[in-house]
Amino acid sequence: MKLITMFALIAAGLLxxxxxxxxxxxxxxxxxxxxxxxxxxxxxASKANAVGTYTFEKELGGHxxxxxxxxxGCRGPADFDCDHGDLLYxxxxxxxxxLKAIYFDNEGHVIHYxxxxxxxxxxxxISDPGTPGPRFRLLYELREGNMLGKFQMQMPGKSEWASYxxxxxxxx
Numbered sequence: 001m002k003l004i005t006m007f008a009l010i011a012a013g014l015l016x017x018x019x020x021x022x023x024x025x026x027x028x029x030x031x032x033x034x035x036x037x038x039x040x041x042x043x044x045a046s047k048a049n050a051v052g053t054y055t056f057e058k059e060l061g062g063h064x065x066x067x068x069x070x071x072x073g074c075r076g077p078a079d080f081d082c083d084h085g086d087l088l089y090x091x092x093x094x095x096x097x098x099l100k101a102i103y104f105d106n107e108g109h110v111i112h113y114x115x116x117x118x119x120x121x122x123x124x125x126i127s128d129p130g131t132p133g134p135r136f137r138l139l140y141e142l143r144e145g146n147m148l149g150k151f152q153m154q155m156p157g158k159s160e161w162a163s164y165x166x167x168x169x170x171x172x
Contacts, residue, residue, distance in 0.1 A: 004050070005033045006079035017097045017123070023095060023096065026065075026092070026098070026099050026117075027062075027065070027099075028054075029117035029120070029123075030065060030085050030090065030115075030117055030123055031125060032060070032098070032120065032121050032123075032142045033056040033065070033067075034053075034057060034065070034139060035055070035056065035171045035172070036053060036054070036055040036170045036172045037049070037054050037055070037056075037147050037169045037171055037172065038051070038052075038053055038109060038169045038170060038172055039053065039054060039147070039149070039167040039169030040054055040166065040167060040168065040169060041096060041118065041165060041166065041167045042166050042167060042168055044150070044151070044163040044164050044165040044166045045162060045163065045164050045165075046060065046164050046165045048165065050071045052069060052070055052071035053069065053070060054068065054069035054070075054170070055068050055069075057068065063091065064087075064089050064090065065090040065091075066087065066088070066089050066090070066091075067086075067088040067090075068086070068087060069084075069085065069086050069088075070084075070085050070171065071084050071085075072116050075126070077164075078083045084105065084106065084107075085101070085105065085106045086101070086105035086106070087105075088104075088125075088138075088170055089101060090102045090115055090153075092160075098115070099114075100112065100113060100114060100115060100134055101113040101114075101115050101125050103138075111125055111127050111129070111136050112127060112128055113125035113126060113136075113138065114126055114127075114128070121141060121142040121143070122139070122141040122142070123130070123139070124137065124138075124139055124141065125137065125138035125139075126138075128155065133156065134154060134155050135153070135154040135155045136151070136152070136153055136154075137150075137151075137152040137153075137154070137161055138150070138151055138152075139152070145170060145171070146168055146169070146170060147168065147169050147170070148166075148168050149165075149166065149167045149168070149169075150152060150163050150165070150166045151164050151166075152164060152166065
């Protein structure tokens with residue numbers, strides 16, 4: 001009986017070590033996002049022209065990766081909110097769970113995302129397909145020190161994604 005208990009404890013320890021490694025890999029895959037970025041919009045359906053900053057930093061003891069953003073000097077069509085501010089919190093529901101994110105902005109929007117890092121320099125945030133209305137996708141790609149970003153929408157019943165806002169920038 002002692003032998004079985006000992007093997008069970010060793011197996012649980014190894015399983016926990018694997019879980020921590022997997023969790024650590026998920027968080028480290030998003031490390032390229034960390035820092036403060038100066039960005040300029042450059043396309044998309046919003047037709048906005050803005051310069052702003054956003055910062056990704058770990059918070060709450062490294063259990064959350066938060067993005068805070070603000071726009072300065074924005075010019076856009078009348079229906080575009082140039083006084084935009086938002087928060088994006090990336091989190092994990094528990095050990096060995098995939099990363100998720102929740103987005104809030106000053107217009108009252110809330111978007112829940114699943115998060116993946118398909119390459120060492122890219123991240124994809126995609127909203128749940130079961131949510132009513134359009135789906136949303138947020139893309140980041142670091143290319144030669146330049147962070148490229150896209151906020152896209154997929155309308156119900158459609159398969160294609162349309163960019164609403166695109167930007168690029170460099171780390172401050």
